Amino acid sequence: MIIIMRITNKMMTNNMMSNINKNRLSMSKLEQQYSTSKKIQRPSEDPIIAVRALKLRTNLAEVEQYHDKNIPDAKAWMDITETALTTVHGLLHDINTYCVQGSSDQLQPSDRSDIVQNLEQLKTQIYHEGNSSYAGRYVFTGYKTDSSLLFDKKKDLTYRITEKTTGDQIAFGRAVAGSYEMKDFDDGATFDTAPRLVEYHRIQLSYDTLDASALPPAELNYIKSKGDAPVDLSGAIKVISITDSANNPYEPDPDEIHYISETGELILGENIYQGLKNADQIDISYTKSSFKEGDLKPEHYFDCIQNPGKPEEIT
DSSP states (O other), X not given: OOOOOOOOHHXXXXXXXXXHHHHHHHHHHHHHHHHHTOSOSSGGGOHHXXXXXXXXXXXXXXXXXXXXXIXXXXXXXXXXXXXXXXXXXXXXXXXXXXXXXXXXTTOOHHHHHHHHHHHHHHHHHHHHHTTOEETTEETTSTTOTTSOSBOSSOBOOOEEEEEEEOGGGOEEEEEEESOOOGGGOOTTOOOSSOOEEEEEEEEEOSOOSOOTTSXXXXXXXXXXXXXXXXXXXXXGEEEOOTTOSSSOTTOOOTTOEEEETTTTEEEEOHHHHHHHTTOSEEEEEEEEOOBOTTOBOGGGTSXXXXXXXXXXXEO
């Protein structure tokens, strides 16, 4: 059975209008893409392309941030660092020059005094370079860029500082015991004890003018080898002044440690030294209550507690 359908003019017209509208929509979409330079106008048109576009936009923003800000910022940071190090190199060259001059036997005491003053000024300049900064951030203070490396003025702050060292860092030294001053040589004065040379071993702390009145004034613990239990030698520490006339600060008993707060030294008795000389780790804690201009801030290099009475650990 064959069915014959009649196609009227109206049907042909409707079909033509439908095709024209579809083409018009396609043309409109292409014109919109051309004018906006965007393949889609709404995420719903193609979710996959929308996600890729958002990811590309994020990546582009990151690249622009890196190119336009991070790289110039890092370059400026490196330039500041290089300038400071170049300055320090020049200052060290000047220091070497003055030291060579000072070795001359032809210099008078006044000449050597001038050299010492120049060396002190050069030392101050080197310390000043340690406070170099860029955009308000200090370049030589690690991640603590908001804090200067050195104190810029005298500060009456109390720190309990813990330094770490090893047995091979213990230094050997010599001192004169039983020495006299010129004012002691009055007419008719006699001296029964001749000056003599004393040899000693010491640990030089990073600061001088320490607080000997703190309780305890100093503590010392050491670990002989990795895995060993710590040994506490704090009980062997004896506070002694550099001006003590009754006891020579550099002649401790074999089982004593002389703590000289004025110079920041720990003078080790012979038995103490023998126990420490091969130690893998030595921890020394002490208190300092005043810092002068140019002193290193302890929190940059040591474990410390500011205001031990109201502890605030600084790491």
